[in-house]
Amino acid sequence: MRSSISDRLSKMDKRLLNVRFKKSTASIFVLFIIFIIVFFFHPFNELTTVNLQSYPNLVDSLKGNTVISDIKIKKCFYYSSCQLNKVEQLQWRRLDSPLELYAAKPFRSLSRSMDIFNTFVFVKQASAQTVDSALVDVKITLKGEPINDSNEGWVSTDYDSYTIWKKFISKSHETFEQVDLVRDLDILFGMDDLQDSREYWQYQRTSIPVNAPVLPHLTLLKVPLTSHNKIFTEFHEFQSLKQNEVLLAKSNSLKIVQISDLHIGPDTGFCLDSSIDCTADLKSLEFLESSFEGESSSKPIDLVVITGDLIDSHRTKEFKSSILKSLSPILSKKIPFIFTFGEMDEVPLYEDKPEDENSPDESDLKVDTILKLNILNFISSLPYCYNKFVRYNQNLHGLTNYNMKVFKMPVNEETQLKLDEPAAIITVLDSENHKIDSSQINFLYRENQPLKSKDPFKLLFFHYPLPNYRPQGEFKLIGAYNDKKPLKKKTDMKFRDDIASLGYQVVSVGHEYKNDLCLLSEKIDRNTVINSMWLCYSSGAGASVGTSVDYDRKLRVFQIDFEKKQMLSWKRSALKGAFDHQMIHEY
Structure with missing residues (x-):
């Protein structure tokens, strides 16, 4: 009897051990599968977490x-x-x-x-x-x-x-x-x-x-x-201009080159035909080099304005290399420049939050937001760059909003710059999320209100076009108007009137590489023109999705002659050279 009971207990113990063993084996197997998934497929080494970084100048x-x-x-x-x-x-x-x-x-x-x-x-x-x-x-x-x-x-x-x-x-x-x-x-x-x-x-x-x-x-x-002495002296002289957003024209005229949509990446470029040796980025950089040489032969370039899509973020894991590559023609010639974001190098500023919540602190910022801040921080550290690093400002849309004041040469030690009396104004806005918003219009009013200059030239640059770039009816244009598909209407059309009332004679954007025109936007009341300004495109200086390697790259040039009181514009392309010269404004 005792032996029978012992045998039964022994069999029960074995069954319990088998059940426990099976459960343990199953648990170990599940943990192993989780380990395999996490170990081999989770992108630990990619930018899943990013810190706000400092880039020394x-x-x-x-x-x-x-x-x-x-x-x-x-x-x-x-x-x-x-x-x-x-x-x-x-x-x-x-x-x-x-x-x-x-x-x-x-x-x-x-x-x-x-x-x-x-x-x-x-x-x-x-x-x-x-x-x-x-x-x-x-x-x-x-x-x-x-x-x-x-x-x-x-x-x-x-x-x-x-x-x-x-x-x-x-x-x-x-x-x-x-x-x-x-x-x-x-x-x-x-x-x-x-x-x-x-x-x-x-x-x-x-x-x-x-x-x-x-x-x-x-x-x-x-x-x-x-x-050190030479470097520190030159650096602090430029920093003084940069902090005050002052640009000194190299002569009695001012030449501005606008480039947009370079779409530079770490490889040699995007190509529609994968069977060919793709050199799209190299061709874009060669185009900039030849354009700068051509424009500098008649008069030095005073400023390059970059209106977005400088790099192709989808191809880029480490943005510093792509930025340095894209800016190499500018940095090698020591040309002052200023940059604003486009959608290919921009990300949303921060997570959507109720309007009544306080401004987010750094812990609220998204990973891609910090990447955008790091991009701006790095660009701001480069020589001859007028960009300034900002963390964020809930009261102003976007990160790259600047208002530069231009003064005619010569300027010497005995000349005191009157910062409220510039000869020209160059304003740059950030069209983040495809829009200009009311905070930026308020920024324009604040920056322009204290100016005492009589009839200064005024230019406004950003990446994404205003909805007014799709006018109805008849209007004057110079250039090619090929892309007429509807624009995202996130910007109030009335902002065009605010910009014109502040005296801006031209707004110039990027984004649409198929358009290189300037169209005349007029406000008319009872058959009388109340105000007018030109809405211009820079077109694309680089190849991107939808273009071929040999796409005819273009950029736009503005030149102000302070003596003749004229502002001219023209385009320069890889195939045509300089063309479509036009009068933008004349006093």
Whole structure:
């Protein structure tokens, strides 16, 4: 009897153990599946979380006489943060992007590398007074690969897959303060058309070897210690103009070039025909180069106004490279410029909230909003740029709203600028979410009210057209009016009257690359013209979806002759050169 009871208990225990084992096995299997999904398919390494970043300008990078004294590489598991320990963090700084930024993600594409590691570059930065030596050059190659026949003067350090080649100069060397020292370092991503035309930056066209379709390149800020006074003086002179939104015309006339819709990305461009070698971006940059050369031959360009879609955000993981590439013709010629967002490089300002709620703080901002702020912050840090970084302002629609005052030359130390008496006004607005709203019209009234100038020339620029760009009936136009499909009517048509009443003689936009016309918008009452102004397009300076590689790129030019009291405009295209000259306004 006892044996029978014992047997039955033993069988029950076994059944319980089997049930528990099956449940445990099922739980482990479920956890394993969740792990596989999260591990291999969740985009940890993409921009799911983004912090508001600071981008130093040239002077910021040189403050404190800091130099790069060393560089190293650290390879990390794909989903780790790849941070240094607390002691190392005091001396070393990690560059933002991994070398494999454009490589295929694990198990995303079986045809590409399934490497589950990231490689980050770290730099050691310190004051020139405290270091024993500083870097004057650096290169990264595959492990063991030489940089030249002799490698003379270089020190190499091998890592798992790479060799870092470093060239130092001792602080005790007599030329230490005169030579170009590496003051900052960054990684850019691109192909044959990538450029970094910032003054004092030396871009390495030879890429770092990575198994990816878009390759990383080093770019080095190299400045001798003895150049600080000149650089700081020039910087602060421009900063004074920038803070006051003042533009000094280079002569007794003013030339403004408007470019729009470049759609630049990290590769060589978008093409409708994938079977051909796509060089759309390269052709766009060549068009800008030749246009700037052509316009500068008669009179220097005073300002470039960029009315949106500078980069193609859908192709871009790291926006700094695409921005530097797109601005390279402007930066290389040291032309002052100002930028406003288009929909391809813009994102909504912040989550939709009830109107009675308070202004959102930084924690309320969406990821793509912070990306937009970072884009503006980076562009604002570039030389000759009139953009200023703002966090956000619930009382003003968009981020890029500026009102620049133009003064005729010559201006000398004895001349006191009267900021309320400019010879011309250049206003830039942000048509975020395809609209201009009442807060921006109020901004125009506030900025124009204190002006005492008699009959100044006034130009207004933004990206997305007003609904008034689709007029009814008969009207005068100059140029091609090909795209007549309905516009998104988020902007009140009455805002056109506000703009005209403030004395603006022209509004010029981008967005519609098929239109390059100026149309005359008139307000008529009882057969009498009360006011009129030109509504113009810049057309597209780059190729985009719906255009071919050989699309005839165009830009618009405005020129004000202060002596003749005339404002002219014309277009320049890749095929026609300068054409469609017209009078915009004459006093």
